[in-house]
Amino acid sequence: METPDKFEDQWRNAFEDAEMSPSPAVWDKVELALANSANGKFKRRIIFFKLMAAASVAFALSIGGIGIYREFSLDNSANRISKQDNSTQNIYDLNTDESEEISQSKIELEAKEKSGFSSDDNITKENVNDLVENDNVAKADDKLAQNEVKGHLFNQQEKKTNDGNISTSRDMKTALKAGEKNITNNAVTDIQDQSAQKALAETLLVAERETMVAVSSENGSAMDAPKKLEKLMLKSESFSFADPEIKMVPWYSAVAPKKANNVSTKKLWAGLGMSGGSFDPGGSVSSTTPTAEVATFSLNQDDFALAGDFESPVIGKEEKGRLLNIGINVGAQLTRRWIIQSGVTLIDRTTTNTSNVAENTGMSFRAVNSASELSNSPGINIIDTYEIDNSYRFISIPVQAGYLLIDRKFGLTLLGGVSNDLFINKSVDSDNSGFQEFDSGEGISRYNLSALMGTELGYQLGKHYIIALTPQIRQAINTTTISGEDVRPTFFEVGFRFKYLLK
Amino acid sequence: MTSEKALISGCKEGDRKYQRELYNLYAPKMLVVCMRYSKSDQEAEDILQEAFIKVFDHIKNFKEESRLIYWIKRIVVNTALNHGRRKLYMFPMVDVNELDKPQEGNFSIASLQLQELLKMIQELPSGCQIIFNLYAIEGYNHNEIAEKLEISVGTSKSQYSRARQLLREMIEKEEMTYGNAR
Numbered sequence: 001m002e003t004p005d006k007f008e009d010q011w012r013n014a015f016e017d018a019e020m021s022p023s024p025a026v027w028d029k030v031e032l033a034l035a036n037s038a039n040g041k042f043k044r045r046i047i048f049f050k051l052m053a054a055a056s057v058a059f060a061l062s063i064g065g066i067g068i069y070r071e072f073s074l075d076n077s078a079n080r081i082s083k084q085d086n087s088t089q090n091i092y093d094l095n096t097d098e099s100e101e102i103s104q105s106k107i108e109l110e111a112k113e114k115s116g117f118s119s120d121d122n123i124t125k126e127n128v129n130d131l132v133e134n135d136n137v138a139k140a141d142d143k144l145a146q147n148e149v150k151g152h153l154f155n156q157q158e159k160k161t162n163d164g165n166i167s168t169s170r171d172m173k174t175a176l177k178a179g180e181k182n183i184t185n186n187a188v189t190d191i192q193d194q195s196a197q198k199a200l201a202e203t204l205l206v207a208e209r210e211t212m213v214a215v216s217s218e219n220g221s222a223m224d225a226p227k228k229l230e231k232l233m234l235k236s237e238s239f240s241f242a243d244p245e246i247k248m249v250p251w252y253s254a255v256a257p258k259k260a261n262n263v264s265t266k267k268l269w270a271g272l273g274m275s276g277g278s279f280d281p282g283g284s285v286s287s288t289t290p291t292a293e294v295a296t297f298s299l300n301q302d303d304f305a306l307a308g309d310f311e312s313p314v315i316g317k318e319e320k321g322r323l324l325n326i327g328i329n330v331g332a333q334l335t336r337r338w339i340i341q342s343g344v345t346l347i348d349r350t351t352t353n354t355s356n357v358a359e360n361t362g363m364s365f366r367a368v369n370s371a372s373e374l375s376n377s378p379g380i381n382i383i384d385t386y387e388i389d390n391s392y393r394f395i396s397i398p399v400q401a402g403y404l405l406i407d408r409k410f411g412l413t414l415l416g417g418v419s420n421d422l423f424i425n426k427s428v429d430s431d432n433s434g435f436q437e438f439d440s441g442e443g444i445s446r447y448n449l450s451a452l453m454g455t456e457l458g459y460q461l462g463k464h465y466i467i468a469l470t471p472q473i474r475q476a477i478n479t480t481t482i483s484g485e486d487v488r489p490t491f492f493e494v495g496f497r498f499k500y501l502l503k
Numbered sequence: 504m505t506s507e508k509a510l511i512s513g514c515k516e517g518d519r520k521y522q523r524e525l526y527n528l529y530a531p532k533m534l535v536v537c538m539r540y541s542k543s544d545q546e547a548e549d550i551l552q553e554a555f556i557k558v559f560d561h562i563k564n565f566k567e568e569s570r571l572i573y574w575i576k577r578i579v580v581n582t583a584l585n586h587g588r589r590k591l592y593m594f595p596m597v598d599v600n601e602l603d604k605p606q607e608g609n610f611s612i613a614s615l616q617l618q619e620l621l622k623m624i625q626e627l628p629s630g631c632q633i634i635f636n637l638y639a640i641e642g643y644n645h646n647e648i649a650e651k652l653e654i655s656v657g658t659s660k661s662q663y664s665r666a667r668q669l670l671r672e673m674i675e676k677e678e679m680t681y682g683n684a685r
Contacts, residue, residue, distance in 0.1 A: 007667065008639040010612050011620075015640055018617050019531035020538065026548050026555075027526055033556045034522065 046403075053405050053412055053455065266333040268502045273343070274326040275470065275495025281318045281351060281487065313357040313382060315369055318390060321351035323491060327396070329499075339402040339413065347394040347421065356385045364436040367428050386432045392444070393424040400452055411458035411466070419474060421448040449477045456497070463501070470495040507571055514562045522559055529572060530555065533579045538621050539636050540583035542629075554582040580641065584651070587633045612674060623673045631666035638663050 327345030334340055357368040360379035367388045368380065400417030423446050429437040454472030461467060474491035481487050505513070505524055513521025530551060537547035537554070557578050565574055612620060624632060633652070637643045638659075643651070645659040652659070 011639045012642070014612060014615075014617065014620055015535060015539065017532075018535040020534045020617075022530050022534045022548055022551055026530070026552050027523070029552045030526065030555045030559070031519070031523075033552075034519070034559055037556075037560065038517070 049414055050405060053414065056455075057406070057412060266335075266503075267339075268330075268332045269466070269499045270328065270330045270502060271466075271497050271499030272327075273329055273345075273470070273495055273497035274324070275472070275493045276322065276324050277491055277493035278320055278322050279349065279474075279489050279491040280320050281489050313368075313380075314355070314385070315357060316354040318351040318353045321349055321390075323347060323349040323493065325396070325493065325495065329398075329497065331402075331499075333404075337404050337407075339404060340400070341402065341415075342397065342399045345396040345398065347392075347396050349392040349394070351390045351392075353388050353390070354385050355388055356382055358383050358386075358435070361436065365432075365434055366438055367430045367435055369428060386430055386435075389429045389431070391427045391429070393426070394421045394448070395424060396421045398452055402456070409460050411456070411460070411468070413456040413458070415452065415454050415456055415470075415472070417452045418477070419450040419452050421450060422446065423448065443481050443483050445478070445480050445482050448480050450491075451475045451477055454493075458497075458499075460501075466497075466499040466501065468497040468499065470497055508567075511562065511565060511567065511571060514559060515565075517559075525558075525571075526555055529575050532572070533575060535617075535621075536576060536579050537583055539624050539640065540580070540587055540633065542625050546586070550579070550583050550586055554579040557582065584633065587629060588652070615674070615677065619677065623670055623677075626673065627666055627669055630662045631669065634659055634662045635666035635670070639666075 325345050325347050327343050329341055329343030329345075331339055331341030353369055355367060355369050358381050359366040359368050360381055365381075365383075367386070369388045369390065396419050398417060398419040400415045402413040402415045404411065404413050406412040423444050425439050426444060427437055427439050429435065452472060452474055454470055456468045456470045458466045458468035470493075472491075472493045472495065474493060476488040476490070479485065479487050480489065505521070510521055510525050510528075514525055533554065534547060534551050537550040538544070541547040541550060554575075558575055561578070565571070615623075624635065627635060634648055637648045637651070638645065645656045645663070648654075648659045649656045
């Protein structure tokens with residue numbers, strides 16, 4: 001009988017090393033599918049960036065909108081308060097006028113008294129004396145009159161007309177006049193009266209504001225809603241809503257319509273730019289030469305002239321620094337969506353680190369921030385820890401491609417490219433006045449290549465000018481040292497560009 | 504010639520040159536596998552194309568715990584099974600009565616060419632074809648096949664038995680027709 005093993009083994013052996021050539025079309029299809037897949041990923045990334053950009057713009061517009069709304073709201077509030085202040089000022093003016101009249105009467109009476117006039121004058125004098133004697137009574141009457149005025153004003157306040165005209169000021173004036181007449185009839189006002197009237201006016205203002213706040217802060221449970229709505233309706237009958245006038249957003253009409261999809265819209269520009277930011281020197285080591293955060297060296301104690309006790313030299317690593325770029329740029333629009341730009345930029349990067357080692361050059365001291373300097377400098381001294389400022393200068397030639405996400409009056413461009421950075425020099429200085437500044441370029445690569453990625457938010461001014469904000473990330477591709485240490489700093493920059501459209 | 508490690512590394516980085524090299528190295532072997540599971544050359548190439556796209560898409564996940572060829576073959580077989588499964592849904596496998604008991608005696612396929620063997624396998628009913636491939640050539644047992652294809656062990660056994668019987672008949676017929684000529 002045939003064994004199963006034998007049967008299966010025969011088939012297995014028959015196909016073990018069997019091969020057949022597929023048609024070339026199979027690889028073509030595989031390659032096409034792989035390319036589509038890669039494009040799909042790229043498209044997904046583009047969509048992601050588009051969404052990110054759209055979200056950023058939406059966020060910026062929201063913030064801007066809130067800011068404008070708040071500004072306009074505050075402006076309206078300020079107008080309202082200003083009107084109220086004017087009303088108050090009218091009250092003050094009125095009071096002042098009345099007070100002046102009363103004071104004038106008093107002066108006239110005193111003048112008549114001095115000139116020794118007739119019995120009528122005596123009578124007048126008596127009247128004045130009576131008035132002075134009855135001062136307390138008059139003040140009491142005055143308070144009553146003020147209360148009366150206040151009440152009257154509140155009533156008048158609620159009699160604002162439907163067409164929005166506020167009769168407060170006029171009514172207040174009338175009421176105050178009535179009150180003041182009472183005061184005049186009863187007593188002579190003095191400076192205290194003026195203070196009281198000012199207090200009255202302020203009280204009126206506060207009362208009015210409280211009333212408005214009470215109306216605006218009507219809230220509570222849903223059960224109270226109908227009652228509160230009714231109250232609000234009643235209040236709305238007595239309050240004017242004409243105050244907050246409708247204001248149009250001033251720049252809305254200035255937003256340019258979408259540009260036509262026209263090849264002739266291709267642009268060519270040149271401009272100036274500057275940017276600043278911060279950067280991480282990169283890696284766990286300094287971007288100069290110290291290879292460890294704390295470098296210790298075996299030196300003879302005799303080498304240290306200033307130190308009382310033997311100390312190890314300690315050179316700290318370079319801390320996060322700042323940078324300043326300034327330069328010119330040129331660019332051209334290649335297609336409807338793609339641009340290319342380049343330029344020349346001077347880059348100044350500054351870092352700080354600490355050291356307790358100094359080199360005595362005979363005339364002055366030099367900062368030592370490099371381990372390699374210790375071995376070949378005869379006058380090494382250990383001193384108190386001091387701070388070293390390292391300044392690096394580069395000439396940069398960036399080449400960037402850009403994708404125009406928004407190409408209108410407001411522009412949004414995604415930028416990516418490389419920057420060719422040529423090292424010029426490095427200066428080392430210290431905050432210690434006894435130190436001498438010197439140039440050093442040891443250990444730094446003469447040519448550095450960096451990747452650039454960022455966005456440009458632009459706004460076109462007139463026909464030929466564009467101002468733009470350019471946040472950007474700059475990542476060193478190759479190490480910036482020649483010692484073999486892997487130092488690839490990352491820079492975060494925010495720049496400003498002023499561009500002139502040549503066509 | 505590029506080492507397998509370099510091939511894998513290059514393919515993981517998406518380098519088209521290494522992808523092409525890997526394809527050239529393994530596609531001929533895998534096409535035979537596809538032929539065994541398909542009914543036509545065109546179908547086999549479709550399976551091969553789909554399988555290699557999966558290979559390049561998923562090679563980042565290949566942990567190099569086994570040889571690359573076995574990993575690729577597993578993908579090819581699974582892709583072929585997915586194709587075959589569609590047919591199985593249309594023509595579900597059922598237990599087959601072993602009416603014809605396997606005949607005793609010598610049985611050899613040594614005299615047959617690869618193309619002839621492939622043609623015989625392709626002529627098997629879909630269920631028999633898949634189970635024959637999995638059991639006789641890939642080396643799965645009936646329990647594993649039953650689990651893989653979501654069928655009963657009995658169905659797997661009976662389908663395999665049927666496949667053997669059909670193949671025997673085809674081989675005998677072949678030998679009778681061309682035996683004297685060979």
